[in-house]
Amino acid sequence: MMTPQNIASVLEILVSDRRTRIGLLSLASLWLFRYAFYSWRKSASMRRLDQKHSKRRQLAQKRKDIVRENFSKTRSAENIANRSAESLLADLKNGKLSALEVLHAFQRKAFEVNEKINCITEPLPEAEERAKELDQKADKSGLLFGIPVSVKESVNIKGYDCTAGLEAFIDEIVDEDAVTVQAVKRHGGVPFVRTNVPQSLFSYCCSNPLYRETLNPQDVSRSPGGSSGGEGALLGGGGSVVGLGTDIGGSLRVPADFCGVYSLKPTAGRISTKGLLRLSSGNLAIRGVVGPMGRDFKSLVLLSRALMSPEMLELDPSLPHLPFNEKEFEKTDRLRIGYFTFDGVSKCQPSNVRAVMEAKSALEKEGHELVPFDFPTLMGRAYPSADYFVRLMVADRGLRLAKILENDRVEPAIQTVVYASVIPAWVFRLLKKLVGDEDRHKAVMLSACIGFSSIDEYFGHVGDFLLWKEAFTQLWRDHKLDAVICPVFPSPPVLKEIIHRVTSLSTYCQLYNSLNYPAGVVPVTKVTQEDLDKAADPNVFSADTVLEKLLLESSRNAQGLSVGVQCAALPFQEEKCLRVMRELEKGLGKM
């Protein structure tokens, strides 16, 4: 038996022998040398990385200086940046406003907002020339003529690197604008700033080692959400009126909800994704999309029209020929709309349930029929929807992401994906057995960590996923629904300290990515003290899972923050989706 005495005597024998002593010493020195070498190599590579970041930030600063000098020449025009795209467009077309003065007003405002919440990565100095060119034009017919448009950093802009905060892409200059940016330009839009994102876009945060953290314009202790967080924050802060974001699991919708603005996640295949950072483009089960965001509803519609215009279709002929259908959007007949406030996975706090119920009343006021659509109960349980989503999102067990991040600093939000990928799947399989299904969020995450042991298993899973999608659509048809309204997120905007932990709570958004249905966000209400009192009362609301408890903590002092609602329609029915959003706006008295 190994007692301390035994060990001591073995050690004594070992060190008493000269050759063993030399051998042990050599081994120890070798190990020390190796350790020192790797530590030196790691710190040298981190120093190189810091230099690379700092050089890139200097370039962004240079661009800021150029732009600041340009807009400083024009007098301050706060009232221009406050106006909707529709009202600006009218004056740009009748010549009361020039594209250059509108651009300068938005640049000034965007810089002002950026000082407080760090939402732009850099401005686009070439916007100055573009605005001047537009001012020389006799033909002012574009849908976005002279309107400044902000663009998420991961959307390609010719002459810039699109990094998503990843070291691997710094200084990789792209040679063509994304199709959506080209479409914006064809319609006379003026891309003017690039907005911040979380590292890799694979989270609902908005922080990366290169451009650092963006804060929520409504409350700087909170996150603007992600991944189109810089966009949401800039729009919510008033520094832009329309912008481009992307979404594979809620990235257009969570930031819109958290920042009190509007967005539309289109059906994958409706708007061209050519020219987006290709991080998850190989995932054909859950497809990433690019879509519009707006400070107000009409501005959102304006950009939606441009992004679904014949001009966009001409730029990407691989898409089905479905130009924006004005007739469908303008229809006024009575709609049958389903609603739900629990998806079977993430329990909504009282403020978020109330938002849906107020949206329901608003739509009823406009003459529409609202019916409960309790799909989790009707389909057995909704747990599979979240489970399908996460498992398919990391079907490679995060290996691709881990490889891209090999020489990078890794943000907390994606550390789980990167570090869990080196742990064998059987460990998670065992853990899942031990933990069970009671904590729904833990169970979903553990499923994701297990991944697939063969392509055969993966194909089988995708096959089941397709059947689940069919069953959902059938249920929708059985209920004769035109659309559905539901929460965007289960709580008000989240504190920045915990935003990296909410991945498995964003199930209301992920649902429509799994289904590939269009879904838009409308801000409906603001959190009240009464909502918070109800949330804190265990007789009214009980948080079930560890993460729901965390969210509840995070909602303290959230009074006054915006809460939105999602409106969804069947695939390729973006116009109907926007129509429901319009009806909701009317019912809420905003139009």
Ligand SMILES: CCCCCCCCCCCCCCCCCC(=O)NCCO
């Ligand atoms: C061994 C594998 C470890 C995985 C553990 C962690 C599970 C993560 C589950 C999946 C995460 C999915 C996050 C999706 C966020 C999407 C945000 C978004 O919409 N981004 C836009 C991209 O254009």
